Amino acid sequence: MTQLKLVGFSGSYGRPSKTSALVDYIAELACDRYNLARSVFDLTDVGDTLGVAKSQNDLDANATAVLKAVVESDLLVIGSPTYKGSYPGMFKHFIDLIDPEQLRGKPVLIAATGGGERHALMVEHQLRPLFGFFMAHTIPTAIYASNRDFSGHEIVSPALLERIGFAIDELAAFVSRKSGPTGD
Numbered sequence: 634m635t636q637l638k639l640v641g642f643s644g645s646y647g648r649p650s651k652t653s654a655l656v657d658y659i660a661e662l663a664c665d666r667y668n669l670a671r672s673v674f675d676l677t678d679v680g681d682t683l684g685v686a687k688s689q690n691d692l693d694a695n696a697t698a699v700l701k702a703v704v705e706s707d708l709l710v711i712g713s714p715t716y717k718g719s720y721p722g723m724f725k726h727f728i729d730l731i732d733p734e735q736l737r738g739k740p741v742l743i744a745a746t747g748g749g750e751r752h753a754l755m756v757e758h759q760l761r762p763l764f765g766f767f768m769a770h771t772i773p774t775a776i777y778a779s780n781r782d783f784s785g786h787e788i789v790s791p792a793l794l795e796r797i798g799f800a801i802d803e804l805a806a807f808v809s810r811k812s813g814p815t816g817d
């Protein structure tokens with residue numbers, strides 16, 4: 634039985650980045666729990682060709698590799714910083730290059746960071762409908778983290794850690810479905 638692949642994608646260029654720290658944390662926990670192969674990328678991994686690409690064919694080798702990893706994943710953890718109450722334009726542009734069929738039915742755990750609490754519903758009002766367009770299976774529990782949930786780039790909020798635990802529990806159904814009826 635081949636190991637299922639979990640891919641994390643952070644829609645941030647920042648290094649260090651709170652969004653990437655959140656995606657890394659979720660991805661590591663999920664992979665340890667379900668014995669998944671893990672890869673995590675950010676917008677800096679995608680690189681400069683993204684900004685001028687009108688289709689996947691305009692991306693260079695690095696960007697193509699990231700996009701391929703995302704669409705070929707068994708489970709996806711998507712994280713986005715909040716910009717002006719939504720996701721950043723460049724993150725959306727990366728998603729815009731994905732064909733509608735390429736994420737159909739894919740389990741997607743959605744997460745976001747923001748400076749404060751005011752835009753906490755950005756995960757429900759922006760990210761969930763975006764993946765709804767693709768007919769992906771967004772995990773019921775979405776994760777939003779504000780500056781107060783971090784010390785530097787480390788997650789310190791017990792409430793956030795508990796919520797991440799709920800979301801990871803909810804991945805179980807998709808892992809067993811993808812692993813086949815025997816679960817092996």
Ligand SMILES: Cc1cc2nc3c(=O)[nH]c(=O)nc-3n(C[C@H](O)[C@H](O)[C@H](O)COP(=O)(O)O)c2cc1C
Nearest residue numbers: 645647650651652714715716717718746747748749
């Ligand atoms: C251009 C810009 C717009 C932002 N807009 C919002 C916003 O509308 N709401 C919010 O809570 N935080 C906003 N922020 C703060 C970021 O969402 C927050 O710092 C985020 O955690 C940054 O993630 P990163 O460390 O991965 O880059 C904004 C930041 C920038 C740079």
